[in-house]
Amino acid sequence: MRYLPLTDHDRGEMLAVIGAPSVDALFEDAGGSLLDGLVDLPPHAGELQVRRALESLGAKNHAAGAGPFFCGAGAYRHHIPASVDHLIQRSEFLTSYTPYQPEISQGSLQALFEFQTQVCALTGLDVANASLYDGSTAAAEGVLMASRITGRKRAVLSGGLHPHYAQTIQTLATAAGMVIEALPLAVDGEAAVADSIGPDVACVVVQTPNLFGTVTDVSAIAEAAHAAGALLICVTTESLSLALLKSPGEMGADIAAAEGASLAGALNFGGPYLGLFSARQQFLRQMPGRLCGQTLDADGKRGFVLTLSTREQHIRREKATSNVCTNSGLVALAFTMHLTLLGQTGLKDLAMLNHAKARRLARSMAALPGMEVLTPRFFNEIAVRLPVDAARVVERLAADGVLAGVPISRLSRGFDDVLLMAATETCTDEDITAVTKAIEGVLP
Numbered sequence: 001m002r003y004l005p006l007t008d009h010d011r012g013e014m015l016a017v018i019g020a021p022s023v024d025a026l027f028e029d030a031g032g033s034l035l036d037g038l039v040d041l042p043p044h045a046g047e048l049q050v051r052r053a054l055e056s057l058g059a060k061n062h063a064a065g066a067g068p069f070f071c072g073a074g075a076y077r078h079h080i081p082a083s084v085d086h087l088i089q090r091s092e093f094l095t096s097y098t099p100y101q102p103e104i105s106q107g108s109l110q111a112l113f114e115f116q117t118q119v120c121a122l123t124g125l126d127v128a129n130a131s132l133y134d135g136s137t138a139a140a141e142g143v144l145m146a147s148r149i150t151g152r153k154r155a156v157l158s159g160g161l162h163p164h165y166a167q168t169i170q171t172l173a174t175a176a177g178m179v180i181e182a183l184p185l186a187v188d189g190e191a192a193v194a195d196s197i198g199p200d201v202a203c204v205v206v207q208t209p210n211l212f213g214t215v216t217d218v219s220a221i222a223e224a225a226h227a228a229g230a231l232l233i234c235v236t237t238e239s240l241s242l243a244l245l246k247s248p249g250e251m252g253a254d255i256a257a258a259e260g261a262s263l264a265g266a267l268n269f270g271g272p273y274l275g276l277f278s279a280r281q282q283f284l285r286q287m288p289g290r291l292c293g294q295t296l297d298a299d300g301k302r303g304f305v306l307t308l309s310t311r312e313q314h315i316r317r318e319k320a321t322s323n324v325c326t327n328s329g330l331v332a333l334a335f336t337m338h339l340t341l342l343g344q345t346g347l348k349d350l351a352m353l354n355h356a357k358a359r360r361l362a363r364s365m366a367a368l369p370g371m372e373v374l375t376p377r378f379f380n381e382i383a384v385r386l387p388v389d390a391a392r393v394v395e396r397l398a399a400d401g402v403l404a405g406v407p408i409s410r411l412s413r414g415f416d417d418v419l420l421m422a423a424t425e426t427c428t429d430e431d432i433t434a435v436t437k438a439i440e441g442v443l444p
Contacts (some may be wrong), residue, residue, distance in 0.1 A: 062398065064120075064267055068431035073211070073406040074135070074162050074237040075270075078350075084337045085265075093282025093333055101195070102305045112292040112329065115136040116338045120241040123256040124249025125278040128289050129289035131327040132275030135259030136168035139205060140233050141288040141322060142255040143173050143180075146203035148286050148321060156196045157182040159189025160171065162237055163412045169205065172303025178202070185412050187374045187383060190216040194224040203255075207235040208245070211411070212374060213358075213381035213420070215245060218261040222252025228240055230276045231255060233409035237261055239276060240424075241379040244351035248278075255279045257308040264334040274331040277301060284308070310422040350425060354380035357423035357432070365421070370443060374418065381422040383408070386443070393442055402438045404430030 011023070015021035022173040045053070065117050071077070088094065092107065094363050099105030099112075118129035143155045156180060157166050163185070170180050183192055190206045197204060208216045222232040234248035236258040248256040260274035261386040279287055285308065293307035304346040339347060358380040366373045370387035386393060390407040397404045405422065423432070 001320045017348050022049055047345065062401065063402065064403070065426075067401040067403065068427070068434045069403045070405045070421040070423060070427065070431075070435055071403055072213075072238070072272060073411065074164065074259065075267055075421050076238055076240070076380075076422055077267055077426050078240065078262050078339060078424055079343055080263075080265055082333075083341065084334050086336055088330055088334050089315075092216060093330065096329070098327075098329075099306065102303070106304055108329070109306070110294050111333050111336060112327075114340075115332045116292060118336060118339050119260075119276050119278050122239065122247065123253075123255070123258065123276070123278045124247030125256055126249075126281035127284050127287065127291070128221040128276070128278035129287055130292050130328075131260075131329065132277050132289050132324060133328060134261070134271075134273035134275045135235065135237055136162075136165045136174070136275075138174040138257035138259075138275035138277045139165050139233065140169045141324065142204060142233040142257045143169050143178065143205065144176055145255065145279070145288060145321070146233065146234070147173075147176070147178055149231065149283060150201055150202040150229065152202035152230070153177060154179045154181065154198075154200045155200055156193060158193045158204070158210070159183040159186035160208045160214060160216070161189070161235060162177075162211045163362050164205070165205075165235060165237075184229055185211070185408075185414070186422050187212045188214050188216070188376060190214075190221065191217060193223045194221050196286050197224055197228045197230055199228060201230045202226075203231040203233050205233045205235060205238065209236070209238060209379045209381060210419075211408075211420075212383040213378040213380055213385075214375050215241075215377040215421075217246060217251060218248075218253070219251045222254075226252070233281060239380065239382070240347075240351050240354060242349040244355065245379065249280075254283065260335045261331060264331045272328060273329050274328045274335055284387075286321050289324045290327055333337055353425045354372055354423070357425065357427050358382060359424040360429070361421060361427070361432050361435075364432055365439075368436065368440055368443065371439075380424055381420060384421055386417050386419060386439075388442070389416055390444060391416070393439065394420065397435070397438045400438065402435055404435050404439060 041143050046418040069077060098106045116128040121324045166182050173180055189210055192203050193206055206218050206221055225232045231254040234253035239260045240259045256278045259274040264274055271351040292305050293305050295303050295305055302383045357376055362373050362382050364372050365384045372385040374385055391409050394404050394407055406420045408418040
């Protein structure tokens with residue numbers, strides 16, 4: 001058959017190499033038959049019936065814009081101008097592929113070059129790549145990069161690092177033979193990192209604002225890391241904060257990894273996301289992913305190229321510094337368009353507006369009986385301790401159309417009474433009043 005090209009002989013040869021006598025024996029560790037009887041799925045139906053069934057399922061979702069929305073925890077809702085969505089759907093952007101041939105990919109390469117320039121300006125570091133998959137994989141690539149630079153195999157993760165980022169780092173770095181030490185989750189988790197830096201540490205990974213929204217000046221941690229010969233990796237899950245707070249470069253970070261999706265598009269069930277990655281100039285040749293450079297052609301005209309592209313899958317393969325083979329090009333373009341439309345002043349004004357909304361939210365939460373705002377310094381996200389289980393409060397309010405935030409218990413064990421609440425420019429004063437009254441109504 002056209003789509004089932006393997007013969008019994010082919011399967012037999014593969015099983016012989018694996019050392020399994022049969023296909024059933026190969027899967028016996030799964031616990032008996034993988035398919036015992038019919039699959040519990042509805043019988044076949046016509047196209048119209050299937051569409052109606054799916055639409056009824058979709059109608060059960062509560063969209064972020066359908067009511068008060070205070071969810072964050074690494075995924076933030078911002079207003080994206082309609083012009084951004086319109087422009088990225090132009091065919092030359094929407095259908096373009098990896099620019100392997102620079103002479104016919106000048107538009108794509110220039111867009112990526114401008115993106116890199118913006119990332120450098122935001123993070124305060126010298127060089128940036130043309131994006132990675134998301135913030136968590138960017139952080140993991142940073143840890144691997146630090147190991148290559150220092151020749152060491154141990155990394156320390158702060159207690160404020162998002163658990164999903166920590167898990168991604170653990171998965172990739174452990175496979176590369178590294179030892180990962182993740183400190184216990186804590187509201188002000190960056191404070192204890194410096195005490196864990198030893199002579200065998202390749203890097204320390206900190207996050208600001210961290211999982212609980214706490215903003216930290218990590219300059220002292222950078223000094224401690226450098227004194228021990230280690231690198232500092234600074235993670236940011238809310239890239240808008242870089243417009244207002246001290247940049248990673250200003251605080252002494254060697255590598256910055258951030259999530260840029262919140263400024264590029266709407267929340268879409270977890271994607272597509274956008275990994276921002278930058279580093280100091282001396283580490284350029286150890287950076288993962290693609291780099292776009294600016295040059296002059298034979299006629300002296302400005303042109304763009306993929307530079308240092310011998311690493312990765314093109315030539316070096318197993319000797320490459322990274323095997324990242326693609327980038328989030330379309331999302332990076334949306335990010336660049338949005339920042340270009342805002343400009344430096346507009347971006348800072350937007351960040352100030354976010355902080356003002358969060359301050360109003362914090363005051364409202366602190367005024368409720370039995371409530372405590374745990375985050376000592378914040379940008380647009382706070383952690384609030386409730387006198388009851390946070391997850392139950394979220395579920396009760398969601399039933400009434402109010403999405404109050406993300407319980408910490410969804411991300412890590414413990415902190416069952418702690419709720420993360422993010423307030424962006426999309427939160428109106430009426431939304432803050434509504435969520436305050438709704439929480440007050442379910443408190444004992």
